Amino acid sequence: MDTLPEKPAWLNRVSILGVGLLGGSVGMSLRRSGVHVVGYSRRESSCRAAIQAGAVDEGFTDIARAAQGSDVVVVASPVDKIVALAIEADAVLAETALITDVGSTKAEIVAEITERSPSAAAKFVAAHPIAGSEKTGVENATATLLDGKLVVLTPDETTSTELLERSKTFWLQTGGRIVPMSPTEHDQRLAAVSHVPHLVSSVLASLLDEECMPLVGSGWKDMTRVASGDPAMWTAICEQNREAILGQLERFADTLGSLREMLVTGDTTALRRWLEDAKTRKDATQ
Amino acid sequence: MDTLPEKPAWLNRVSILGVGLLGGSVGMSLRRSGVHVVGYSRRESSCRAAIQAGAVDEGFTDIARAAQGSDVVVVASPVDKIVALAIEADAVLAETALITDVGSTKAEIVAEITERSPSAAAKFVAAHPIAGSEKTGVENATATLLDGKLVVLTPDETTSTELLERSKTFWLQTGGRIVPMSPTEHDQRLAAVSHVPHLVSSVLASLLDEECMPLVGSGWKDMTRVASGDPAMWTAICEQNREAILGQLERFADTLGSLREMLVTGDTTALRRWLEDAKTRKDATQ
Numbered sequence: 001m002d003t004l005p006e007k008p009a010w011l012n013r014v015s016i017l018g019v020g021l022l023g024g025s026v027g028m029s030l031r032r033s034g035v036h037v038v039g040y041s042r043r044e045s046s047c048r049a050a051i052q053a054g055a056v057d058e059g060f061t062d063i064a065r066a067a068q069g070s071d072v073v074v075v076a077s078p079v080d081k082i083v084a085l086a087i088e089a090d091a092v093l094a095e096t097a098l099i100t101d102v103g104s105t106k107a108e109i110v111a112e113i114t115e116r117s118p119s120a121a122a123k124f125v126a127a128h129p130i131a132g133s134e135k136t137g138v139e140n141a142t143a144t145l146l147d148g149k150l151v152v153l154t155p156d157e158t159t160s161t162e163l164l165e166r167s168k169t170f171w172l173q174t175g176g177r178i179v180p181m182s183p184t185e186h187d188q189r190l191a192a193v194s195h196v197p198h199l200v201s202s203v204l205a206s207l208l209d210e211e212c213m214p215l216v217g218s219g220w221k222d223m224t225r226v227a228s229g230d231p232a233m234w235t236a237i238c239e240q241n242r243e244a245i246l247g248q249l250e251r252f253a254d255t256l257g258s259l260r261e262m263l264v265t266g267d268t269t270a271l272r273r274w275l276e277d278a279k280t281r282k283d284a285t286q
Numbered sequence: 287m288d289t290l291p292e293k294p295a296w297l298n299r300v301s302i303l304g305v306g307l308l309g310g311s312v313g314m315s316l317r318r319s320g321v322h323v324v325g326y327s328r329r330e331s332s333c334r335a336a337i338q339a340g341a342v343d344e345g346f347t348d349i350a351r352a353a354q355g356s357d358v359v360v361v362a363s364p365v366d367k368i369v370a371l372a373i374e375a376d377a378v379l380a381e382t383a384l385i386t387d388v389g390s391t392k393a394e395i396v397a398e399i400t401e402r403s404p405s406a407a408a409k410f411v412a413a414h415p416i417a418g419s420e421k422t423g424v425e426n427a428t429a430t431l432l433d434g435k436l437v438v439l440t441p442d443e444t445t446s447t448e449l450l451e452r453s454k455t456f457w458l459q460t461g462g463r464i465v466p467m468s469p470t471e472h473d474q475r476l477a478a479v480s481h482v483p484h485l486v487s488s489v490l491a492s493l494l495d496e497e498c499m500p501l502v503g504s505g506w507k508d509m510t511r512v513a514s515g516d517p518a519m520w521t522a523i524c525e526q527n528r529e530a531i532l533g534q535l536e537r538f539a540d541t542l543g544s545l546r547e548m549l550v551t552g553d554t555t556a557l558r559r560w561l562e563d564a565k566t567r568k569d570a571t572q
Contacts, residue, residue: 130501130502130503131503132503132504132505133504134505150500150501152501179500189495189497189498189501190501192493192494192495192498193494193498193501193502193503193506194501194503194505194506196490197490197505197506197509198505199545200486200490200509200542201505201509202545202560202561202564202565203538203541203542203545203564204482204483204486204538205564205565205567205568206541206560206563206564206567207478207534207537207538207541208478208479208567208568208571209475209478211475212475212478212479213570213571214436214465215416215436215438215475215476215479215480216416216479216571217416217417217418217479217480218418218419219418219420219480219483219484219487219511219512220479220480220483221571222508222509222511222512223483223486223487223508223509223512224568224571225505225508226505226508226509227564227565227568228565228568228569228572229565231558231561231562231565232558234561235554235557235558235561238549238554238557239552239554242549242552245549246546246549246550248493249542249545249546249549251493252489252490252493252542253539253542253543253546255489255492255493256486256489256535256538256539256542257539259485259488259489259535260532260535260539263524263528263531263532263535264532266525266528268521268524268525271521271524272517272518272521274488274492275488275517275520275521276517277492278488278489278491278492278513279488279491279513279514279515279517281491281492281494282491282494282510282513282514283514284499285494285499285502285506285507285510286514
């Protein structure tokens with residue numbers, strides 16, 4: 001990518017806590033600018049895999065050693081582990097360091113870190129790069145995964161302007177585009193465009209009978225692609241964003257009910273108009 | 287494709303009634319074997335486009351002229367027009383000719399042709415190549431669209447063995463693989479793997495708010511790809527396969543309800559197990 005900003009002078013060392021698909025891709029993206037990237041994984045073998053994949057320059061199985069001296073710590077773990085890792089890293093960081101993350105949920109993480117550790121919260125700007133995949137693991141990471149992708153930043157009222165600016169500069173360096181919104185707005189919107197679609201994908205996959213299996217076409221395959229995602233990761237997302245997901249599931253079920261009504265009454269004019277409206281909305285996103 | 291069967295001696299001229307994505311691809315696939323392919327479209331401009339795309343050798347705006355002297359007539363129109371076109375073509379066909387189609391629904395078409403025209407029914411073997419796309423038009427047709435794809439044949443008790451054999455030979459020549467089943471089995475299974483997933487895709491697309499639009503990721507995009515399909519075509523499919531679709535929609539809504547229950551009660555163990563099961567089923571199709 002020839003449009004990456006020039007590396008800011010303050011950005012020299014970045015720690016990635018959890019070097020999987022997304023963490024690994026963040027590491028690779030930063031190494032393009034000459035940032036020194038350090039990874040933390042619980043297992044020695046994962047550290048070696050991260051180095052071998054080119055995601056990090058060094059790997060540690062100890063959080064303190066990985067975070068020490070870093071300008072930015074990126075927590076790229078499942079959403080239910082983010083706060084604990086951020087707090088652990090905070091203990092060894094300089095006052096001016098930035099802690100950020102890549103989690104698909106934001107409100108609970110922001111509330112929890114504020115409650116549990118004012119020191120970590122003062123360094124934290126929550127982030128969500130919209131660049132997931134059903135694939136997992138550093139072996140699927142790429143340096144360009146974030147290029148041109150939206151990175152949602154969800155500062156709260158306690159986030160200093162300076163810290164927010166630093167987090168924007170940091171995420172621009174990965175190749176992303178920045179959009180700020182509140183944690184709650186993020187969670188509501190992601191429930192609509194990601195979390196509920198994921199669950200719907202799983203519903204479709206769960207209903208596949210043995211006898212139907214040979215008949216699946218490209219439509220079914222595309223619609224169930226995300227159902228291959230990591231169940232543990234998605235269970236944690238559902239827990240953290242339960243209310244918004246339930247709200248969106250209700251909207252979904254209501255619309256499904258109206259559709260069912262059109263079929264029962266044989267109102268083909270309404271059905272066609274509804275299909276046209278759905279197509280218009282879809283086509284507007286392309 | 288170097289595994290196409292040798293062209294059978296009896297297969298020389300094929301008429302395609304409706305030269306869109308699927309009809310055009312059938313034409314292109316057959317021309318690889320040297321079959322003379324003739325197209326019918328209502329509009330002169332569509333005939334020209336079909337010739338220009340390489341889908342047919344000749345194009346006619348008159349069904350009789352297109353069908354005359356053909357060994358096989360393939361009706362590739364929307365499902366609600368198939369029977370009328372088949373009957374019109376039948377009037378000029380030899381006794382030994384085969385009429386087949388590419389419709390996504392089968393039971394109503396088979397019942398209607400039997401009821402309306404014993405002569406057309408005696409030549410008819412209903413077919414459904416599982417090779418759709420949200421794209422339409424002969425400009426998106428390809429000679430390889432059917433290669434390796436399943437073609438479901440749905441003969442009924444009146445179909446002669448000889449005719450069924452001829453229809454198998456014909457569809458193998460397009461590059462497809464053959465699977466026979468009853469029209470009702472086909473419709474039940476397609477409701478599950480295609481028709482209801484399509485409607486679910488449209489529900490997801492219909493729920494997209496303006497403010498969520500910038501946040502859609504690859505998951506949402508894949509899941510709503512088919513919602514771009516032709517509304518008129520899908521309205522006709524819904525009409526023809528209403529009962530099976532309603533049955534599958536109920537299964538879908540029931541499962542969605544169970545999922546909602548797991549979220550409401552916070553039963554994360556059950557949720558994770560359910561997500562794992564869905565993933566297992568999905569991964570088994572790859």
